[in-house]
Amino acid sequence: MIRVLIVDDQRLVRAGLRMLCEATDDIEVVGEASNGLDAVRLVAECSPDVILMDLRMPGLDGIAATRQIASSHPAVKVLVLTTFDDDDHFYPALAAGAAGFLVKDTDPAELLNAIRRTAAGDTIFTPVLLRRLVDRALDTAPPDERSSTSVALTGREREVLTLVGEGLGNQEIAARLYIGVTTVKTHVANLMEKTGCDNRVRLAVFAHTRL
The missing domain is CATH 1.10.10.10 (Winged helix-like DNA-binding domain superfamily/Winged helix DNA-binding domain)
Known part of the structure; x- marks a missing residue:
């Protein structure tokens, strides 16, 4: 069973993600947080395998929370799920230690597959984002x-x-x-x-x- 922590400041988003995850046989939602501070605290309490992390949240944002979690709990994988896929969010999230980066209009089946792949150790990006990474590396x-x-x-x-x-x-x-x-x-x-x-x-x- 893959243990998932959902971090997003919007209740409807958290509820939708919980319903999606709990409709599967192999993914369990072990906690929810509405900001980065609560996310950091809940990691120690809930021991998730994968965190679905929003970036723009009040207080401690998703990038800062990812950085703290990656430092203190390196076995926990952070999969960013955000509305914003611009470079100002993408590269800082990677530098903070995110294991993958998806936008919120990702197909539900693709998101579930991404959670499974992240738990298995894959690095997750949409093909467009991967292409941007490759292009930047080549440059x-x-x-x-x-x-x-x-x-x-x-x-x-x-x-x-x-x-x-x-x-x-x-x-x-x-x-x-x-x-x-x-x-x-x-x-x-x-x-x-x-x-x-x-x-x-x-x-x-x-x-x-x-x-």
């Missing part, structure tokens, strides 16, 4: 990091790397390639070791720069 990368390099990859590893670059999660890659999720996780771990990428976003950037 700021030194020339030698944008050039081709010799990394010995198997054919299957190249397929997995390409799909990581498209923003697909482990389950989606498994379905696309007709292999098990555990096998995908093994390939991703091997790819990170071979490429020196320490997270999925850097691996996606590598896919766009080296394939």
